[in-house]
Amino acid sequence: MSARTSQRRDYHIVVLGAGGVGKSCLTAQFVQNVWIESYDPTIEDSYRKQIEVDGRQCMLEILDTAGTEQFTAMRELYMKTGQGFLLVFSITSQSSLAELQELREQIIRIKDDENVPIVIVGNKSDLEEDRVVTRQRAFTVSQSWGNAPYYETSARRRANVDEVFIDLCRQIIRKDNTTTPSLEEDVVYHRRERRRPHRSRRKKKDGVCTIL
């Protein structure tokens, strides 16, 4: 089977955020094109999906995690293995946005890298009448996080769902290219050892703030 997988890269994505913001719904919409109507708190689920990003075949391994009840040791493990993170909150809950702050700080601490691929996701954009987090507020957060892209999504209506995963995937690919010059198959192993002397060389992303 190695011939089949050699042209395809595997990327590890972790979906984090408070309980009930729609992490599993977002993931299910992306992976399976379905909306999960019932609510069943996730413990830890992993999905795979093959997509094409800029002409390159990528196998995404997506880890859907538990919300609030998850404990620190487990979260650290996710952050170590993940290459990119979707930080999800609900536009109908201020506290769910506030919880992302701590998550982001923890990711940066564990990765020892300010430029970890991250996408901020304001989910439930179909519930506009219940909105309590303004776009402005979310943009401010995005700016304070080095212009991490911000998207508003609706897992219910499948709005912007592919976009958040593809954006994250692009960021990971870009990082892959800048930190591992011309190494083909041993990317994972080398990445671990490599300290990042050229961190500042990486170009600041343009202000990618996307709303619907």
Add this chain to the structure above:
Amino acid sequence: MSYDFNIQPPAIKTATLVALVARLTRHDMLDSMFNNTFLLTYKSFTTARELFVFLVRRFQIQPPDGMAQDEFEKWRDRKQKLIRFRVVNILKSWVDNFWMEDQSHETMSLLRDIYYFARDTVKVIGVSGANSLMILLEQRIRRNDETKVKRLILNSSQSWPAPILPRSMKIITFLDVNITEYARQLTLMEFNLLSKINTKELLSNNWNKAAVKDGLEPARNIKAFLLHDSQLSDWIIGLTLYQTTAKKKGAVIKHFVGIANKCRQLNNYSAVASIVFALGAPKIVVLNETWKLVSNDTIRILQELRGLMSFYKGYSQQYQDALHLANPPCIPCLRVHLTELARTEAAAPVIIDKSAQINFAQLQKTAEIIRDIQQYQNISYSLQPVPELQEYILVNLQAASDAGEPEPKNLEAELLSSPAGKSGRETPSYFG
């Protein structure tokens, strides 16, 4: 546990059940491919009851003797808690997504025991997930069937392309149906058949087994898929031969090649294979007068599709590459994958004699083929069904199979799955 270091990262070759369960629930890593392989194939090396006992034992893990208090706390927070969390999640995932037990008393009593474990141990200790595990088990115990607990709703039809309808929907004739639309409706019908196949059917060569006493087919959805596949070929042959002149026969062939080409664009390799094989059947190949009238363009497309769908001892490289590059939705050529599965399972025993070591490398190959099929089952086509056209296709397919013996096709899978097929005359077993 032994490893194969030729693969990066090293893959497990053989292991005991204890070692596999430990790996399934490690505190320091999550290997979701391994977990998936294990849960897909556990029935070939253990029983549900035994697996449950091993998981409970893992949950009860105790600290090494003589651990100091501060060390113990660290061990508890960084190891025991994580292992317990993973045991609960494996139980949940098993019951929710990988449950393949029959509906016997033993199964019911096992479900109850898992429930008591969740209620009296997991919940009491305060490991998260106890409640959702209990809800899941309650639903399983109450209904005890294979219905999924999650309610999934398909997306709305806004982005579907408008169907291309024939001039008359009352009397539909084959050449009147637009090739794109024909390919779409055929694909929707085949996807529907594909999505019904459950994992259990794919395991242990179930599709080659006869119905058990109570009349339940062990792999009825696979058989339904294969039956459709052979009916389609029969119909193509039948409709072509039914035409009275070479010119009319040629027009039908051209139309089918067009449909096959559209099916390829839809990643429907199953239909491409059916059409290609039907047009390669001896009765069709000998129609010299007809083939003279078929345009070079059509012949070229047919040759291309033939190259793509030529199988010799399993996957052709071209098919493999096409499949690998295809973004789902996709309908694979199921027979080929079934042949591959049968071959993998026949290659070596799962449990190595006496040593009680499980041949995990072999199971990984099996699981990989199943995962591929599942991936295709998961992603549906965004196309609008046209009931009249599907009805038209269905009626014709059934009429074709009633008309006479199915045409044996020149395909390895058939030979492998049916000893009778070797003679090239008798009906392969899955038609029954």
